[in-house]
Amino acid sequence: MDKKRNNLFHIILIALTALLVSTSPALAGVTINGAGATFPYPVYAQWAWLYNKDTGVKLNYQSIGSGGGIRQIKAKTVDFGASDAPLQAAQLNEAGLLQFPMVIGGVVPVINVPGVTAGKLKLSATTLADIFLGKISAWNDAAIVKENPGLVLPDTAITVVHRADGSGTTWIFTSYLSKVSAEWRNSAGHAKSVKWPTGVGGKGNAGVAAYVQRIKGAIGYVEYAYALQNKLNYSLLQNQAGKYVAPTIATFQAAASNADWAKADGFYLVLTDQPGQDSWPITGASFILVYKEQAKAEMAKEVLNFFDWCYRKGDETAEKLDYVPMPKSVVSLVEKAWREQIKVAGKPVWP
């Protein structure tokens, strides 16, 4: 009896040891851990895969949402956090974090109006805000008809579809509405989730896309890649220069190129409602958060190596997935910040 028990004990012990050994980092190679925003997840995942093929370094990115990413990096359970909404310089300094932009994307209004195909409907900033405020409630409202001469608009009720979950996409979208409409700014405001004056909420980009496809007369907003992949009908938007533009990589780039990153403290820059003839008005960058004071030089170096690789070799991948890579001028600003601010025991880590 005793012998049997001893044997069992040994088996358990061996099993436990095996488990520990197999998960120890020394045998598995270097793994970088990151968590955060869902919006850039497809491109981060693709980069991680290619980078792993190139270098053997693994990247484990959990797309748990920007809020979760910020919480995890603050708790130091990950090597980097990712957020669609940038943190303000004061928040960064308080937490000792460095923030830099990684990719740019666009948020696109998508519609389901019987008889109206993609890129035909024109909306001005005021009209878009009034629709989301619930002040314009039918598609043949005078304000929409006036902007769209020649377009046959049905007498269908408008159903606004918004994100039910807190989201960086909502943060970018409400940033735009707050800039162009004082009424929006004072009633709903600018945040990752707001008190929507009207409409129904879908979970995730996919949820909003599904609702817009199912509900006749719906208008929602999704991240550009989702609009393309789900073949949703997008609308044109009037930008600050008064021109109606379509959402494309080119118009996102136009919006990004006019931005003055050098003057943005902690790279806090919101790319909505930018000047320029061709600028898409609802553009936003996605950000990475790392600690300025790193514990281990090698690990810090590995993390920065990865992002450096993305900046240098990741452009094609990003564009294939409908994201806009960062302009080279911004990349050199970012790497300058790495050199100056990321340190291990007072000594710079990069390059």
Added chain:
Amino acid sequence: MQTKSHINFDPAFRWLTLAGGLAILFLVGSICYTLIIGAMPALKKFGIGFLFSQSWDPAFKEFGALSSVYGTLVSTAIGMLIAVPLSLVIALFLVELAPPAVSRLVGGAIELLAAIPSIIYGMWGLFVFAPFLADHVQPWLTSVAPGLPLFQGPPIGIGMLAAGIILALMVLPFITSVTRDVFQMVPEVVKESAYGMGSTTWEVTRKVTLPYGIQGVVGACFLGLGRAIGETMAVTFVIGNRHEISASLFAAGNSIASTLANEFTEASDDLYLAALIELGLVLFGITLVIQFIARWWLRRTARKLGAVR
């Protein structure tokens, strides 16, 4: 060996079971404690008003639970109103009327339904059921009951009604299969004697089977209720996720569980997070109250029907 097996294990066994029982109490206690600690900032800020405020405004940090509590209760009520009678009828059919082959087949199918993950119900609800509701059921309801505020508003499919019906479908298998087992335990002799005295099938069901199994049936209903009230994924998909109370069942609403599922990941602000945890606490409270009602009701029915047995 022979002598060893005669050692009295009773004390050890008693301690083991006692520890198990205490562990449950400890678990419930610590969940409650964690919820209260986590919700403290919101509890302090909003007080009892949290329960009566409809405002849910993360941008301006105003939080109230009323619409979520309302949505939880209404969607569950719709679900139970549909599921309970339907389950009873199905269970009675399976036990009393169906030929054994049919009974086995349908019984198996129902158990299969119970094993479907809730996200499947949610996706089916969103992609198949909600459009059907929007195109066929909702316009019909509005035309049948014009002026009834319950059935007004644009027919968009998703909303409180869709959530209630999906919940009904989800709890139906649970209630049905437990109820069926309960009815099957009614002794044949009792039923046969009732038939022997010239009772019809309806009379046997009404006067013998139902009273005999009523306690089990009530228990089954509360099991279903427990599932419905905390159901998260399926409801999130079809309820429409709107923080507002509307008289119409066509309108979008929300439930406590759906709000938590939607907003927890991005709640980086402390007060926002606390408000969400307080919502969890409220759900905990609601479940507790329902448990007490269930106990009280079971005891009451047991006493009332004591004479019948």
